[in-house]
Amino acid sequence: MIEDFLQGDLSDVEEAVRKAAAAEIMPRFRQLAADEVVEKSGPHDLVTVADRLAEEHLTAALIGLLPGSVVVGEEAVHADPAVYSAVTGDAPVWIVDPVDGTRQFVRGEDGFCTLVALAHRGELLASWTYAPARDQLAVAVRGGGARLDGVPLHTGSPAPDAVLRVATSHPDYTTDAQKRALLGLVTPGISPRPCGAAGLEYLAVARGELDAVAFSWEAAWDHAAGLLLVTEAGGAHLTLDGVPFRIGGGNALPFTVARSTATAERVLGALRS
Structure with missing residues (x-):
């Protein structure tokens, strides 16, 4: 079933992502009322009415496209943590972050996106990264490459002596041990x-x-789409113990995702130092 779906026309997924953003996210961009923004775990962990309604919209649409599939969304897991176990379950799973970059969205900045990934038994199969305020859509299919607005993506490699540009976790989301590791950068x-x-x-x-990211948290909705996007564009990912990141969890953190294996190993060496 999942193989047939992947060999079919995946434009319906793209359409579902675009429609959810058009219906529930963009009408609220720079239009949020104070009572439409709520703190979850703290001031850096926000949820808005757009997050909740976009996830509901996507959940209905994606299950309709692939009967028998399930959805693991950030807001659903916040309401019921047991939902997360479906990430590595037997059913095909859509991993959804309706508004990635909620803080930016709340501030009225355009640096937010909707993330959708399709996985089965812990293996990433396809992903969609949509930045609606920028009208950019990146798609990756396992074994089929990665594209941004239809144009193939290639990570390339930094020069061996280049200064590496690395985006890292916000300090508020790190343990003391992870802070020490990130200081290695x-x-x-x-x-x-x-x-x-x-x-x-x-x-x-x-x-x-x-050149790379170095992150200290595991939430699959933040990473699944990007992991496949980067690897299909030619990049690599490694956790602190030197093995690839697993979307089901249990990873040695921090981990890195980089333009090439050599770059990932270089970042990993700094994290271990």
Whole structure:
């Protein structure tokens, strides 16, 4: 069933993502009322009415496109953490972040996106990264490459002696041990900066505009779409213990996703230092 779906016309998924953004996100962009923004775990962890309604819209649409599939969305998991186990379950799973970069969205900035990935038994199969305020859509299919607005993406490789540009986790989302590891990036040859919306940082890596990311949290909705996008564009990912990142969790953190294996290993060496 899943194989037949992937070999078919995936433009229906693209249309579903665009429609959800057009119906529930963009009408509220720079139009949010104070009571439409709520803190979850703290002031850096926000949810808006757009997040909730876009996820509901996508959940109905995506299950309709692939009967028998399930959805793991950020807001659904916040309401019921048990939903997360479906990421590695037997049913095909849509992994959804309706508004990645909610803080940017709330501030009226255009650096936010909608992330959708399709996985089965922990294996990423396809992904969609849509930045509606910029009208950019990146799509990746396992074994089929990655494209931005229809144009193939290639990460390329930084020069061996280049200063690496690396986006890193916000300090508010790191443990003391992870902070120490990330401090390893403050070293000659690496130029770290705080990350924006994770999905757009992954897109920057896939485009060769950013050399790597180094993140300290595992939430599949933040990473699944970008992981496939970067790897299909030619990049690589490694966790602190030197193995690829697993969307089901249990990873040694921080982890890095980079333009090439050599770049990932270079960032990993700094994290271990």
